[in-house]
Amino acid sequence: MHPINSLAITYLLFTLVSSGIIYGAFRKNLGNSAKYFLIAELFMAITSVIIFMQNHSPDWYRSETLAAGNFFSIGSEIAVLFSVRSLAKNVTVRRYIFSLFALLIYVFLIEVIRHYFGSKIIILIHNTVIASISISIFITCKFKSDASLANNRFIKSFRFFEMGLIIFSVVRGIGYFATTVIVPRDNPSALVIIMFTLYVTMSVFRYMSYIGLRITWVDPKNWSINPLNRDLAKAVEEKDHLLRGLIASNRVIGISALASSLAHQLSQPLTAISLQADRL
Numbered sequence: 358m359h360p361i362n363s364l365a366i367t368y369l370l371f372t373l374v375s376s377g378i379i380y381g382a383f384r385k386n387l388g389n390s391a392k393y394f395l396i397a398e399l400f401m402a403i404t405s406v407i408i409f410m411q412n413h414s415p416d417w418y419r420s421e422t423l424a425a426g427n428f429f430s431i432g433s434e435i436a437v438l439f440s441v442r443s444l445a446k447n448v449t450v451r452r453y454i455f456s457l458f459a460l461l462i463y464v465f466l467i468e469v470i471r472h473y474f475g476s477k478i479i480i481l482i483h484n485t486v487i488a489s490i491s492i493s494i495f496i497t498c499k500f501k502s503d504a505s506l507a508n509n510r511f512i513k514s515f516r517f518f519e520m521g522l523i524i525f526s527v528v529r530g531i532g533y534f535a536t537t538v539i540v541p542r543d544n545p546s547a548l549v550i551i552m553f554t555l556y557v558t559m560s561v562f563r564y565m566s567y568i569g570l571r572i573t574w575v576d577p578k579n580w581s582i583n584p585l586n587r588d589l590a591k592a593v594e595e596k597d598h599l600l601r602g603l604i605a606s607n608r609v610i611g612i613s614a615l616a617s618s619l620a621h622q623l624s625q626p627l628t629a630i631s632l633q634a635d636r637l
Contacts, residue, residue, distance in 0.1 A: 359412040360550050361541045368557050369405035372398045375564050382571075389448060393440035394567060400433035401560070408541050418542070420471070424464045427483060431460055434490040440567075441497045441515075445506060480538050484530035491523045511569035518563040525556050 376398040379391055387395075407426040410417040435456050442448050463486070471479050498516045500507035529552075532539040539549050 361545055361553060362409050362412050364550075364553055364557050365405040365409040365412075365541070368560070369402055369409070371561055371564075372402040372405065375568075376402070378568070388443070390440045390443040391571075393436045393443060393448075393453070397433045397436035397440065398564070400429045400436060404429045404433065412542050420468050423471070424468050427467060428460060428464045431463075431483075431487060431490070432457060434487055434494070435460065438490055438494045438497065441494055444570075445497075445500050445503050477533060477538060480540065481530050481533035484526045488523055488526035488530065491519055491526060495519045495523065506574065509570055509574055511566045511573060515563060515566040515570065518559045518566060521559040522556070522563070525552065525559070528552070 376395055379395045379398065380387070382391075404426055407417070407422055407429070411422060411426070435453075439448050439453050439456075467479055467482065470482070495516055498507075498512055498519065500512070506512060529539045537546060537549075539552060541549075541553055545553075
C-alpha cells in the first residue's frame with residue numbers, strides 16, 4: 358500500500374469517529390462552533406478519500422479531483438476558523454457561505470494557473486493561503502475580549518498545535534524552491550512521509566484540544582448543557598443558585614438592619630418626648 362494512503366486511511370477513520378462524537382455530544386444543542394467544527398472534520402474526511410483515490414488509481418489524478426481536494430482541504434481550515442470565532446461572538450452563516458463561494462473562485466483560478474504554469478507553482482500558492490488562514494485562527498484564539506476563554510489551557514494547546522500547522526504550511530511552501538516538492542502523492546521520500554505524519558498528529562491533537570475545551574468551558578452567553586460539559590454546567594448552575602440565595606439573604610439582612618437602625622433612631626426622640634410629657 359502507498360505510504361501516504363496509510364495516513365489517509367488513519368486520518369479518515371479518525372475524522373469519522375470524531376465527527377460522530379461531536380454529533381452525538383451536541384445533537385440536541387448543536388451550536389455554531391460545534392457545527393463549523395463538524396463541517397471541518399467532514400471536509401477533511403472527503404480530502405482523505407480524494408488523496409487515497411489519487412494514489413490508488415491514476416484515473417483520479419486529474420483537474421477535477423485536484424480542484425476538489427484543494428476546495429475541501431482549504432474549506433476545512435475555513436470551517437475551523439469560523440468555529441473558533443463562534444466561541445466568542447456570533448458569526449453569520451451568510452459570511453461563511455460567501456467564503457465558500459470565494460473559495461470556489463479561487464479553486465477555479467488555481468486550475469487555470471496549473472494549466473498554463475504547471476503544478477509546482479500551485480504548491481506555493483496553496484500553502485500560502487492555508488498558512489494565512491491558520492495565522493488567522495491562531496490570532497483569533499487569543500480572544501482579547503474574553504480573558505477567561507483565552508487563558509483556558511486547552512485553548513493554549515489549540516494555539517500550540519495551530520502554530521505547528523502554520524510551520525508545516527510554510528515549509529511546504531518553501532518546498533517550491535527545492536528540488537523535491539512536498540506532496541501527498543507520487544513516490545514520497547522518507548522526509549515527506551515524516552512531515553505528513555506530523556501533520557496528521559498535530560491535526561488530531563488540535564481536535565482533542567477542542568474537545569477538551571468544550572468539556573472544561575461553559576459559554577456564559579449561550580448556555581447549553583451537553584454530555585461533554587454536563588457535570589461542569591451542573592456545578593456552575595449550583596454555584597449560581599447559591600450566589601442568588603446569598604444575595605437574597607444579604608438583601609433581607611440589610612433590610613432588617615436598616616429597619617432596626619431606623620427604629621433605634623426614631624426611638625430616641627420619641628423617648629425624649631415621652632419624658633418631657635411625663636414631666637409636664
